[in-house]
Structures are given as structure tokens and as C-alpha cells.
Amino acid sequence: MNGCQVVMLEGKGRGVVATRDFKAGEVVMATPPLALVTADIRQRPEGDLVVDTILERRLYGSKWFSVLYDGSARSCKAALSYAPEAAAASPDDGRPAAPPEPLLASTSAPSKAAAGAAGPAAAAPKKKGFLASRGAGRKTAGKGAAAAAGSQEAGPAAGGEGGELPVPDRREQTRLAKVVKFNCFGDDAEDLAACACRGEEPRGHIGLWPEFALLNHSCAPNTVNYVVGGSMVVRAVAPISQGEEVTICYLGRPQLLPFNKRIAILADDYGFECSCPRCVAEQAHVDKLDDAFLEFHEELEERLGPAFMEARAVGDSAAVEEVAEAVAAGLRKLYNLFRKTLIAPDVRQYYLASMYDAYDLAFSCAAALGRGEDGSALQACLKSMEVVSAGSDLHAILSVRHHDHVLATHGPDSPLTGLARSALRRAHVARYGAVSDPVMERLVGLNRQLHVLADAGADAAEEEAAEAEAEMGAEEAGRGTAST
């Protein structure tokens, strides 16, 4: 974690701040997992498997388990620093090395175990990990469930092979499960384009990257993160100044939900009240905008979304058209509200990002009706992603769709195509860094092929299947009528 340090931050526990300036696209952190479970693409393994892996491989000997957040206020207060030079070199088998063990500082240790390892013991600890305060005991019994469900990987078994680590008792296992719950990260695939470039299969995964776990949340973070080859890559998506906090987003797709829904998820799942700049800005307009926002969002979730699915399944174009009109009317109403409410342009982008579900439904309706892309809707989404979710896979995908649409509409020499090309480049630099032009072209091509064209193909196949099913249903019904 060069260029960053862990500090205490008011109301957040520990967090990571930049110790130098970072440019957009620069890697802020690239860190190996302590425990990792992988699966086939489109499958995200369960968090329980990470706990099983930690027990099975006796990874609980790592000091990280003494210092990572476990849901209790005091576990956020263990001061710690790093010894990056102690990071193990990547082993020959190409697997990522284990993350360096943290150095525990002498203040506010969160638990007896951490207290045991803090201070002078930190330099040459006799026992490691959250079991440090207990004597040696039985070795861990393997847990069959983990082995059955997917492949497990990790760095070397910390304090493990051959060491006489006691089996964690029930209380310690409960804390271990909490550490995993609050700190693990998972997704149903690694980055498709980056994996294709590396000649690797993208895998579903869930794991614990302890250095990464020290990053706090923002609903409009200044980095993007994803897993490639088992390592967690965290990249600046905008310039980050020395001293500025480095943030990630904990939410995944719910990042694009309205303010009230986001804060409810963060409070329920992570136990904190979000006060990131996006939440603060949206909260300032809560009285004027939120009712209209939530109403429309509920309408989308409860009525329009299901109505579209049903209409598409039976090939009812008139019903799809009705949904499309209702979505367009809802978006128009919101735009009018924006006009009447004085809000700064970046706050407007926050709100537009929170309405992505509406745009998404509008895009799906247009596809089902065989219409082309809606250029202005694409542009609105792209701009809002750049502000809220830069470098996300959705940002990269929208940048390709928008570019291809503008190119097809205006031709290669139009200034609009030039602007679309710049937006395409910005999205890909945010996600993959300032790579050479040929690599950039390859990544753009792969995102086009693996996301945009694949999604269009999947939509068409789904539609065909739905139509075939509807036809069969009609035939069945016909036969049924004939036989009665």
C-alpha cells in the first residue's frame, strides 16, 4: 500500500488517506487476498465459505484478525501501520503473495488478543492473531462444506502449516464470521475484458483482502476496485490529493438507488449513517425532491418493471409501448422538477445516477420494440456515471454504447464523435489506467464484444424464447379448447 497510510478519522474509525497525489487511472492499491474462494463465472460464492477456508487453512493465525473491524466500535480503534517491505514476493505458481502482516501500534487495541500482540510484542510477537491470548490446543478440524462448493485459494497459511494453533472456540468463531461479514468482498465475475487480455477465465469470487478492508465507503467514491487474477486492484478515478481520504463504494448496484434507500442499506448492513458528499448534497434537497423520486422509484419497482417483463414474455408490443411511455413521462416530470429546484449541476448528476433504473427500463423497452439507442438518454447516464461511479463496468459499457451510437449517427469526423471518443477514453482510463492506444483499443473492443453485443444477443435470445413459449402456450390452449 505505497502512497497511502492508515489514520483515525472522525466518526469512521480508521481509514486510508493518500500520502501523495494520484492521477486518475493510477493504481492506489493492488493487494493479494488473505483468503479467497472462487467459482465459475456468474456465481458468487457465499461468505460462509470464506470462514470455512480460514478455519481449514488455519489462516486465523494472522494478526489481521486482531485488527479488522468486527462490528464493534472498539474494533475500529486499533491503531496499526504497515511494513510493505515485509510483503512476500509473488510465489512461482503465479498466485498472488500473501498480504504483509500489519504492525500493531500501541494505542487502543480492540481486544485482549490485539492487546497481547501490541506494543513491544508487535516487533517480535510470540503468538499471532486473535488467538494470541490463548494457549496452544487442538489443531483445526477441516470443514467439508467448503471443499465441496468451490475452489479455495489464499496466501500461505499464516501461522499455519505445522504450527500448533488452537481451534477457535465458539465465541472466536462468531467474531471471525463477523470480521468476514464486515470486510469481505465478492462479485460474480472478475473483470471480463482484463481477464480476456490476460488469457484467464473470469471467475466468481469472494474473499478477504485485509488492506482493502480498511477503506471506508462513499456513495460517489474516488476509486474503483475489482479483482484480477485474485488480486484486488484499487484505482483512482479522479485526481486524489495528498491527505485526501481514499474511498470505495460498498453498495454494488444499489449505489444507483435513491438516497433514502442507500442510507437504509448502509445502516442495516454496515451500521453507519452515510455522510459522504453525495448523501449530504442529496439530503439538502430531500424535502423538495425525495417524495417525487421515491414515488417514481416505487412505481418502477412495483408496477412498471414487472409489467415490462410480463409484456415482453408474451410479445405484447402495445403493453411494452405503454411502459415505455410511462417511464418517459416519469423522467420528464423529474426533469421539470429539477428545473424548478435550484440544484448545482453535480448534484443533478447525483440524482440522475439515482434514477438509473428508469433509464435502464427505458433502454430495455426500446430494445424490445426494436428501436435503436436513445442518444440523449445514453449521454445523460454516461455523465452521471462519470460523477458517481467512474471506472465502474457500467460506466465503461455505457461509454462504448454512447460512442458507437454517436459514431453511427454523426460519422467519424463530427465534433460530437470526438467528444464521445474522449468520454470513452476517460471511462477506460479510470478503469484500466493510462494504457497504450493499442491496449486501450483492445479493451474497448473486448467490452463491446463481451458486454454490449453479448447483452444484445442475450436480449434477442430471451425474446425469441419468450415468443416461442407464448406460441406453444397458444397451441396448447388451442388443443385444450378442441378437446373439450
Ligand SMILES: C[S@@+](CC[C@H](N)C(=O)[O-])C[C@H]1O[C@@H](n2cnc3c(N)ncnc32)[C@H](O)[C@@H]1O
Ligand atoms: C470494512 S470497515 C472499514 C474500515 C473501518 N473504518 C475500520 O476502522 O476498520 C467498514 C466499517 O467502517 C465504518 N465506515 C465505513 N465507511 C464509513 C463512512 N462513510 N462513515 C462512517 N463509518 C464508515 C463502518 O463502521 C463500517 O461498518
